[in-house]
Amino acid sequence: MTEQAELSALLTETRRFPPPAAFAAQANAQPGIYERAHEDPRAFWAEQAARLTWAKPWDQVLDWQPPFAKWFVGGRLNVAVNCVDRHVEAGNGERVAYHWIGEPEGDTRDITYAQLKAMVGQATNALIELGVRKGDRVAIYMPMIPETVVAMLACARLGAPHTVVFGGFSADALRSRIIDCDAHIVITADGGYRRGTATALKPAVDAAIANLPEVQTVLVVRRTGQDIAWDEARDHWWHEVVERQSEDHTAEAHDSEHPLYVMYTSGTTAKPKGILHTTGGYLTHVSATHQLVFDLKPEQDVFWTAADIGWVTGHSYIVYGPLANGATSVLYEGTPDAGGRDRWWRIISELKVSILYTAPTTIRTFMKWGEDLPAGHDLSSLRLLGSVGEPINPEAWMWYRKHIGGDRCQIVDTWWQTETGGIMITPLPGITATKPGSAMTPFPGVGAEVLDNEGKPVDNGGAGFLVLTEPWPGMLRGIWGDPERYRQTYWSRFDGLYFAGDGAKRDADGDLWLLGRVDDVMNISGHRISTTEVESALVSHPAVAEAAVVGANDAITGQGIVAFVTVKGSVAQDADSGVALIAELREHVATQIGKIARPRQILLTPDLPKTRSGKIMRRLLRDVAEHRELGDVTTLADPTVVNMIDEKMRTAEDEEA
Numbered sequence: 001m002t003e004q005a006e007l008s009a010l011l012t013e014t015r016r017f018p019p020p021a022a023f024a025a026q027a028n029a030q031p032g033i034y035e036r037a038h039e040d041p042r043a044f045w046a047e048q049a050a051r052l053t054w055a056k057p058w059d060q061v062l063d064w065q066p067p068f069a070k071w072f073v074g075g076r077l078n079v080a081v082n083c084v085d086r087h088v089e090a091g092n093g094e095r096v097a098y099h100w101i102g103e104p105e106g107d108t109r110d111i112t113y114a115q116l117k118a119m120v121g122q123a124t125n126a127l128i129e130l131g132v133r134k135g136d137r138v139a140i141y142m143p144m145i146p147e148t149v150v151a152m153l154a155c156a157r158l159g160a161p162h163t164v165v166f167g168g169f170s171a172d173a174l175r176s177r178i179i180d181c182d183a184h185i186v187i188t189a190d191g192g193y194r195r196g197t198a199t200a201l202k203p204a205v206d207a208a209i210a211n212l213p214e215v216q217t218v219l220v221v222r223r224t225g226q227d228i229a230w231d232e233a234r235d236h237w238w239h240e241v242v243e244r245q246s247e248d249h250t251a252e253a254h255d256s257e258h259p260l261y262v263m264y265t266s267g268t269t270a271k272p273k274g275i276l277h278t279t280g281g282y283l284t285h286v287s288a289t290h291q292l293v294f295d296l297k298p299e300q301d302v303f304w305t306a307a308d309i310g311w312v313t314g315h316s317y318i319v320y321g322p323l324a325n326g327a328t329s330v331l332y333e334g335t336p337d338a339g340g341r342d343r344w345w346r347i348i349s350e351l352k353v354s355i356l357y358t359a360p361t362t363i364r365t366f367m368k369w370g371e372d373l374p375a376g377h378d379l380s381s382l383r384l385l386g387s388v389g390e391p392i393n394p395e396a397w398m399w400y401r402k403h404i405g406g407d408r409c410q411i412v413d414t415w416w417q418t419e420t421g422g423i424m425i426t427p428l429p430g431i432t433a434t435k436p437g438s439a440m441t442p443f444p445g446v447g448a449e450v451l452d453n454e455g456k457p458v459d460n461g462g463a464g465f466l467v468l469t470e471p472w473p474g475m476l477r478g479i480w481g482d483p484e485r486y487r488q489t490y491w492s493r494f495d496g497l498y499f500a501g502d503g504a505k506r507d508a509d510g511d512l513w514l515l516g517r518v519d520d521v522m523n524i525s526g527h528r529i530s531t532t533e534v535e536s537a538l539v540s541h542p543a544v545a546e547a548a549v550v551g552a553n554d555a556i557t558g559q560g561i562v563a564f565v566t567v568k569g570s571v572a573q574d575a576d577s578g579v580a581l582i583a584e585l586r587e588h589v590a591t592q593i594g595k596i597a598r599p600r601q602i603l604l605t606p607d608l609p610k611t612r613s614g615k616i617m618r619r620l621l622r623d624v625a626e627h628r629e630l631g632d633v634t635t636l637a638d639p640t641v642v643n644m645i646d647e648k649m650r651t652a653e654d655e656e657a
């Protein structure tokens, strides 16, 4: 389908899936919630905040000095107490907090809230012994194991903001994050498991902090037992330091605006931004959305966010939201095909998972693998399915509903970002009649609008830029160390409004359809990667003169990275050395950023299409990468360049085929 045809199909979508009456009757979200929140958003959020346990109530719900917000001003609470201790005190200590499933078959652990409390107490005492104090930043570079959650909660308990770096990022990427937030301690593991083999994490930490004397402490969980280098003065085993500590730790209540964590995410520049989240507002937002969007019933549900803790989805909906609500969650270490392509369906039927939350790219992969795999398992425990991270195409939505949800489950397509902290645009199960492919409407208390170039709201049927019009409790409080960049990045495109970087469309009913990024950010399998970041990684290779990177449509991963590279004059350019160089460049990007940023395709070309003022025309390169008719080339300094690249691309692909 052409893009135009796809867009008009969106607008003529006539399928509706109203919630079944039985679901609606028991749903956490009841009619009137939108109206109530609309009338008085602050009162709505205050009502949500009151579901948490505060050591000192707030004096003021919101202090809004655009674009700087303070939520629940004057209130004090401890996130770890809210996520763990209070459930034990309420008599739910025996409830399972996590069914942890390691990647190797049979490697599982159930961790109750009482056990989690003990583990967090010990880890907190260990951090204190290692010299960590309130306000210090702690870097966490871990596989998907219970200790990762414990480490985060111990930081939260102490008031030492964590920065979790996804285990798939390279040593270089880890290093730049450690330096940016000035962390003096790193918590890691010897390694993790990926597709049946042990991968190494500790060596990446060693490389990341080489010649970085500020990092004086590395705390290492033994996960795989592989041999690793050891620095007696700096490195400590978790099982030696943590497990001998007392389980008791008296938590201090922190200010509602105390920093909880920094999560790095890619923007339109080469340097990732440290997105800062704080305590009271963030926990309110993730707890409220988790309870209402997923209809969470803590006594009955088994909730599974199939994402990595190293991304915001994991922070908000594996760790903080579910724990704040006393949920039982699945924590799965592996990939969807580890131990067989039906691994997920086995997990769901064995643990009776009732709510599943994942990304469209994974759903499309399952579609490719075929419906027989899920059909061979009892998935009748599922009652609600969620989607996040990228636009979900109607075909994938329908497949998810039919083949995973048995035509019975509600589907919630949830739009949000690292910056928003929690879900912002979503159906509410039990209330919303959903449409395949639409995230539908803003969550109660959230204000969203679609604006045209001049900043005017588009009419129904129109497309434009997605903005958020009201402050919300989970909103980022800034970019670590760079307040001016915060204002510039998010609040300058439309005066006084938060610009998300996404395009969106309103359909004839006014419901929202997300159309993807409108800036230089790509979305690869639901992971945000900036074109500039990949370009600077490429240009840092000695053979490269210039590089232009675009995200091209990809049937499975949403977008794929395609790079156009010109090499320096001195570099030999016969066919063989070209192939070798391309392989080297792909690896170079993996080392600079991480495997997730490795380009799908690299084309070596003698020149790049530029305007007369020297600006690279990425729009045309995207046309080339997506095999479209080339758009307007009249502004190019030399229009023959792009035709030559187009020709070269076709030849390269013919050869590959």
Ligand code: PRX
Binding pocket: 265, 312, 313, 387, 388, 389, 390, 391, 392, 413, 414, 415, 416, 417, 418, 419, 439, 500, 501, 502, 514, 515, 516, 517, 523, 526, 527, 528
């Ligand atoms: O483009 C949007 C896309 O993912 C971006 C945010 O990426 P990140 O900060 O990594 O957070 C991902 C998980 C929350 C957004 O700007 N995005 C996220 N959810 C959706 C989406 N695009 C369309 N539909 C969604 N449901």
